[in-house]
Amino acid sequence: MRIETLAIHAGGESDRETGAATPPIHMATTFRHGPGGERIAGYEYQREGNPTNDRLRTAIAAMEGAEAALTFASGMAAVSALMESLPSGARIVMPDDCYAGVRILAAEFLPERGLRVQRLDMANLDAVRAACADGVELLWVETPSNPLMKISDIAALAALAHAQGALLVCDNTFASPVLQQPLALGADVVMHSTTKYFGGHSDVLGGALAFKREDEFFAKVARRLHITGAVLAPFNAWLTLRGCRSLPARMALHCVNARGIATFLEAQPQVERVNYPGLASHPGHALASRQMRDFGGMLSVQLRGGRAAALAVAGRLLLFTNATSLGGCESLVEHRASVEGPHTTTPDNLLRLSVGLEHVDDLIDDLAQALAAV
Numbered sequence: 001m002r003i004e005t006l007a008i009h010a011g012g013e014s015d016r017e018t019g020a021a022t023p024p025i026h027m028a029t030t031f032r033h034g035p036g037g038e039r040i041a042g043y044e045y046q047r048e049g050n051p052t053n054d055r056l057r058t059a060i061a062a063m064e065g066a067e068a069a070l071t072f073a074s075g076m077a078a079v080s081a082l083m084e085s086l087p088s089g090a091r092i093v094m095p096d097d098c099y100a101g102v103r104i105l106a107a108e109f110l111p112e113r114g115l116r117v118q119r120l121d122m123a124n125l126d127a128v129r130a131a132c133a134d135g136v137e138l139l140w141v142e143t144p145s146n147p148l149m150k151i152s153d154i155a156a157l158a159a160l161a162h163a164q165g166a167l168l169v170c171d172n173t174f175a176s177p178v179l180q181q182p183l184a185l186g187a188d189v190v191m192h193s194t195t196k197y198f199g200g201h202s203d204v205l206g207g208a209l210a211f212k213r214e215d216e217f218f219a220k221v222a223r224r225l226h227i228t229g230a231v232l233a234p235f236n237a238w239l240t241l242r243g244c245r246s247l248p249a250r251m252a253l254h255c256v257n258a259r260g261i262a263t264f265l266e267a268q269p270q271v272e273r274v275n276y277p278g279l280a281s282h283p284g285h286a287l288a289s290r291q292m293r294d295f296g297g298m299l300s301v302q303l304r305g306g307r308a309a310a311l312a313v314a315g316r317l318l319l320f321t322n323a324t325s326l327g328g329c330e331s332l333v334e335h336r337a338s339v340e341g342p343h344t345t346t347p348d349n350l351l352r353l354s355v356g357l358e359h360v361d362d363l364i365d366d367l368a369q370a371l372a373a374v
């Protein structure tokens with residue numbers, strides 16, 4: 001089945017007990033045992049598993065083409081559970097440009113657990129190959145990357161990882177499974193901040209891991225989640241499951257709007273550079289055209305007037321809310337360097353846009369009036 005159909009039907013079956021046509025929420029923390037102490041329907045205690053979470057896991061696994069999926073209280077909880085399930089001393093190669101939380105986790109927390117992290121440009125395969133030559137257990141890739149929208153070759157990275165017996169994990173948050181299927185390209189695990197496009201309405205935090213194989217490593221991460229407890233609450237699982245249904249339709253419009261805005265911005269004299277893989281000028285355009293179905297709703301723009309111009313534009317926009325995060329119905333703008341703090345590597349003249357579902361002409365009018373001020 002195609003993803004538009006899976007998004008609605010996988011995990012979305014009507015309720016067996018009542019016939020309710022859409023999924024119920026099960027809030028119970030504990031489940032009654034049978035007469036011999038056995039589990040009646042496979043459940044015992046909410047931290048270990050609950051029916052609403054299982055529906056969401058089924059939906060995400062189906063959309064990513066995975067054998068199994070796990071859901072977490074946040075995207076970062078998913079990343080942490082995965083990293084902490086690696087053997088101590090494991091070597092990790094990860095991108096120079098990636099989600100700031102993952103970067104901070106790698107810098108502050110992983111080394112004290114005995115994990116060794118090397119960061120480099122994952123779009124540079126020679127550099128990755130050289131780094132892997134000394135041995136590696138996990139390759140982390142985020143493509144498109146935050147906030148420079150770099151594109152990395154998932155199939156080539158999978159081949160490099162597998163040649164060393166390592167896993168390739170792909171943060172697929174920006175693309176969503178609608179636009180990119182990392183497991184089919186060779187990745188072993190897909191990570192999502194479901195807070196973003198899956199939830200889709202900027203009102204529910206969550207994370208997920210989708211595993212190509214329901215193997216020992218899957219079991220290890222699942223056990224860690226059950227015991228350490230960063231589980232997704234049933235209500236949040238239900239909201240995210242609700243988001244799944246419209247994900248393909250929303251992504252289609254995010255792509256149309258972002259393409260329109262990228263094309264507009266690229267033609268403006270105040271703009272130095274637009275980072276959007278859908279533009280022919282983007283260095284990753286050809287690769288993105290091969291490995292993605294479309295180019296997504298995220299882009300960044302670098303202004304000629306430096307930091308001052310970037311802040312002025314962000315401050316004058318009326319329809320774009322100046323806020324962090326992404327993937328909701330409403331458009332957001334953000335000066336990433338300010339948000340990331342003093343150690344940021346993000347250019348000072350860069351604004352990141354999460355293009356929402358408003359009419360694209362209204363969004364362009366808003367950008368035009370804001371740019372006119374600089």
Ligand SMILES: *Cc1c(COP(=O)(O)O)cnc(C)c1O
Pocket residue numbers: 074075076077099101102142146171173174192193194195196205206207
């Ligand atoms: C938001 C985000 C995360 C972290 O997810 P949370 O749900 O905020 O914990 C990780 N990766 C990317 C690309 C993100 O955008």
